[in-house]
Amino acid sequence: MKSQHDKKKTARILAIYDQIIRGEIINKQKWAEEQKVTDKTIQRHLQEIEAYLQELYPESEVAYDRKRQGHRLYREGSMALSDHDIFAVAKVLLDARAFSENEMEEILDHLLRLSYNRKAIEVAIGNERQFYQPVKHGQDLIERIWFFSQSVQKQQVLDVQYQKQDGTVKAYKINPLGLMFNEYYFYVIAEINGKENPVSLVFRLDRFINYAFCEGDQRFTIDYGNRFKEGEFREQIQFMYTGELTTIRFRFSGPSLEAVLDRLPTAKVEKTEDGVTTLSARVYGEGVKKWLLSQGDWVEVISPPSYRKEMVEMIERMRGKYGEE
Template sequence: MEKEEQVYRILQLYDRFRKGEIINKLKMADLLDVNERTIQRDIQSLRTHLERSLTGQSIIYSRANRGYLLTGEKEGLSSKELLTITKILLESRALNTNEMKDMIASLLAQSSKADNKLIRSIVGNDLLHYRPLQHNQSLLDMMWDIAASIQTKKFIDIVYERIDKQQKRRVVKPVSILFSEYYFYLIAFIKDSEHATPAIFRMDRIRSFKQLNERFSISEKTRVEEGMLRQRIQFMYSGKLDRLQFIFRGVTIDPVLDRFPNGRILKTLDDGWLIETETYGTTGCMMWLLSQGEKVEVISPKEFREQMKEMIQTMVNLYHEK
């Protein structure tokens, strides 16, 4: 009986360590109705096992936290992490109802019964009233298969339905899958295209795809560019690579640098900041810059500054009295 109780305590300790908890001997002793020396022996037994099993994990004492914690390679997600991921998933509305419910159920299966109940009480109303996007497409299988094509560097043949409902067949070199503003996107280079910039396909509009046996190669320069794609694409609009400069006169510069991760401050002004950023195309940038109202003034390129002026004038004309 005593041996069974020891096994139970050690398993509970490891489960708590694995979830990222800090174990205080006194509090744990009170919780399990044993003395501190017993908890100390249990922690030492668990520490010895981890050292012998070569898991890369170890248990250390933290003076700052006044307790023991697990370090090294982490297994599983803590309940705090599960709650955070669940809330982000529900807010994204990126999956249809069945895929969303299945994914959340899989996530919460990693938590204890008590934590599972707590998380469900927090997100239950969100899940009950969950409304997927209008396309309501299943995406997980397709994303997994296309991700495999990216990994093996194989061309894929896709049938893509444009916003005007016309369908086009394309053979493309898939290089990345991104998520932005509710949707998943495939970033790919169209085979034999004269354009050096990538094309962007909303994944729920891919009606069919087939992996081809033909492989593609990626130069070192292209590989570096791939890492910059997410920073240079705004609202999933493509185009030629442009370098923009604009003045931002907001209270804080944070919203600008969050929106343009590759943006940099060229100069701090008395009433704002001069910002430079690189982006594929200007359509997506224009949408965000216009949303900032009088806080933004585009400086260059000159053609884009003129486009902004024309768009603002068009907007003003909408409010002229009839």
């Protein structure tokens, strides 16, 4: 059985380790005074923590930071996130607007604790952080993201209630296949459980009213070769609208072909003549229609004929809303 002295020592080491691993500063004198031990005792604890960390991460070091007047963890190599990394990740998170204000504050605080020059990063993102505007659904998502991610990995059937775009709520039993982020929102890709010929459906994560494992911990199975592939799906889909997977051909005469190839990763250039580029791309049809329309007269759909006809009909309906001037 541990003595009281040993218990206090263990508690001190764990408390120091907790602060060190968070990127905080350890002032030996302050700690010694608060814990009623000597500076040498705290120094020994720091050395023990450093030895432990170096077994896991040989590049790490617990050393004195003269500028900040205390000991801290220096992380190098595979253990490190540089200030440049932290700043870049913070910018992407702020621009994505995917998380609630509380979740964003918590994520940024965790990231900033890992920085060597926290003040500089705080100044650099200060304005965006102050005026951060999350999307309007107001839902906390981090726990949901983890729940659905684990359900995908473990192939667990879920009972869910889902609020559709028109406000109606419907109950489903789903097989979650993948989790993705696109255009401000997180999405769950799933099949309806028990369908003979299931198709992949897209559910917006924040619209789940309730979700839970099915009674009896039901599992579903998928052949490895036919598993859902997030990377491939992402290349073929626009705005998370599925529709029929098809190959389209179109002409593009706008100023930035690069932007087209970035938006449609499956696009292939067939030819370029007189400033007009002909491309083909294998995509899900419904979402890409919205993007094609957003390009105005820079784009002309060539094939398939049925797709071209649909585009003409949509343009005519749009024109009809403006009437005759």
